[in-house]
Amino acid sequence: MTDPLDTTPDRRPGGRTARVRAQVLDAVRAELAEHGHEGLTMEGVATRAGVHRATVYRRWRDVGGLLVDVIAAAGEIDWQPPDTGSLRGDLTALNQEIQESLVLRPSFAVALMAASFHSEPAARAQTQLWTDRYAQCEILVERAVQRGELPATRTDARSLLIAATAPLYHQLVLLRTDPDPRLPERAAETAVLAASAGAFSVRGQEACE
Amino acid sequence: MTDPLDTTPDRRPGGRTARVRAQVLDAVRAELAEHGHEGLTMEGVATRAGVHRATVYRRWRDVGGLLVDVIAAAGEIDWQPPDTGSLRGDLTALNQEIQESLVLRPSFAVALMAASFHSEPAARAQTQLWTDRYAQCEILVERAVQRGELPATRTDARSLLIAATAPLYHQLVLLRTDPDPRLPERAAETAVLAASAGAFSVRGQEACE
DNA sequence: ATCTTAACGCGACAGCTGTCGCCCTAGGTC
DNA sequence: GACCTAGGGCGACAGCTGTCGCGTTAAGAT
Incomplete structure (x- = not known):
């Protein structure tokens, strides 16, 4: 006998x-692709689904x-940062990827940003996804240091990546x-x-995680 | 201001x-300050007004x-870019101003960006305002060149300004x-x-090293 | 196979949003 | 002052959005 106040009774994640x-x-993605974030409505999604x-x-x-759910699904695909052999090439390739996703019409990425202004949970999910992606990209900087492209002093990889990518978002989105x-x-x-x-040289010992 | 293209005979811009x-x-600004862009509703504005x-x-x-109307009003105030005596100081001051406007809760600037995703006219108005502001800031670069802080080669002022400010928007907003x-x-x-x-040299980067 | 109940379908409906027609107020002009 | 009418007040209302209660279906456990 389960307590009716029990907040976690049996779930049924399978089947129907x-x-x-x-x-x-699927309906959400289709609606986004067809009408953009503007045309994404609960009614439309329900009907299409x-x-x-x-x-x-x-x-x-x-x-x-x-x-949020769509973002979560997007975070599950295993994305890999580019590896072209040079920092400049890597960042360029990364930026091309970003530009492509932002220029697409209607842009899934832009739809997510727009939605993030209206839903705190969506904003958190998106922030999380971006944080993960930037963390993944830090390897670009590490590889550059190993190749001797950057000075041996510790480099704030995240700041470098943001400096490289921010202008794209700024110009294309804002x-x-x-x-x-x-x-x-x-x-x-x-x-x-x-x-x-x-x-982006780190003076003190910060940036140690 | 009267619209010269307005062909309608009698307009009554004065009085009531x-x-x-x-x-x-005023009501729009007050509502934005109180409830943020989320709480900005036609009903609320009408009631408050x-x-x-x-x-x-x-x-x-x-x-x-x-x-759009609020942005237009904001564009009418005569804003002046900072003048601290050095490019680095100017950009820092500019960025501090930007950071201040973005960190404020609720942020008027963020509310405008959010609204721009939902209204094409609002987006155009905001783009126009930003374009004007960036154009005004180009004098910072000109002054830096005159002071000899930058090489005599022509510098793409707009790109420099965007590179300097974009990380702020990216980090704080997105x-x-x-x-x-x-x-x-x-x-x-x-x-x-x-x-x-x-x-940011217009000619090419390999000449200056 | 049988039972329990989570999860979905369904329709009703309250609240809100945006529009419209009508009337009235007051700005501009003479 | 008198007149004309742009622009605002007002209330009605259609359409949409989100919620709720109840009945039904089917997932998971025994």
Whole structure:
């Protein structure tokens, strides 16, 4: 006999439940691809998924909840940072990847950012995903140091990566500048020049995790 | 200001019309300051302004329209870029100003960005405001060149400014990192180092080393 | 096979959003 | 002052959004 106040009774993750989840998440991605983040509505997702509205509301609460689940699914694919043989090449390739994802219309990435302004859980999920990706990319910097491309002084990898990638997000998302095919390379090159000049050298012992 | 393209015979920009506009825009700013962009609703603005809902809908259409008008009003105040005597100081001061505006809770600037994802007109207005601000800041670079802080080769001022400021927006708005009081200075310094290394030279980078 | 109950379907409905038509107020002009 | 009418007030209302209660289905346990 289970206590009715028990917050964790038996769950049923399999069978129909899993099928409904898959249908709904597919519907979310399809709606995003078709109408962008603007056209992403609970009603539309439910209809496309062939599921009742109330079901979507109960399990995902709101649009932000749907995005959280989609982001979680996106975080599960094993993404690998580029490895071209030089820091400049790696950062350029990374930036090209970013630019591609931001220029796509409608952009899944931009939809996530937009949604993050409206849903705290979605914002946390997205922040987590980005944090992971930047952490993964730190190996680019380590490899560059090993190759002797950067001074032997400890380099703040995260700051370097942000310096290299931030202009892309700024220009394409916030400033809405027309995409410039040279931008990924230029931003990467700028970051490398700054790094070579010691811009990201860590003086003290911070950055130790 | 009167629109010269407006062909409608009699407009009545004065008196009550102007008073209503002022009341509504004040209400928008107050609501933004109190509830953030999330709590900005047509109903709330109308009530606070002491104006009927239908009036707000008729004149501003939607929340984006309200923001457009507020942005336009913000663009009218005469903002001046900092002048500290050095490029690094100027960029640091600029970044501190930006950081301050982004860290404020609720942040007016962040509210505008959020709204821009939902309203094309608001996005255009904001882009315009930013474009103007960046153009105004180009004088920082010109002064630095005149002082001999930067090589005499032509420098892409806009790219330099974006490189200096983008990390702030990226960290505080998109990545939602906790604000770091050193960030404005570091980002500024990084940009200056890159610039000194010729990162923003228009001709090409290999000549200056 | 049988039982328990989590999870979904369904329809009703309250609250909110945006629109419309009508009337009234007051700005601009003579 | 008198007149014309742009613009605002007002209330009604259609459409949409999110919630709730209840009945049904089927997942997991025995």
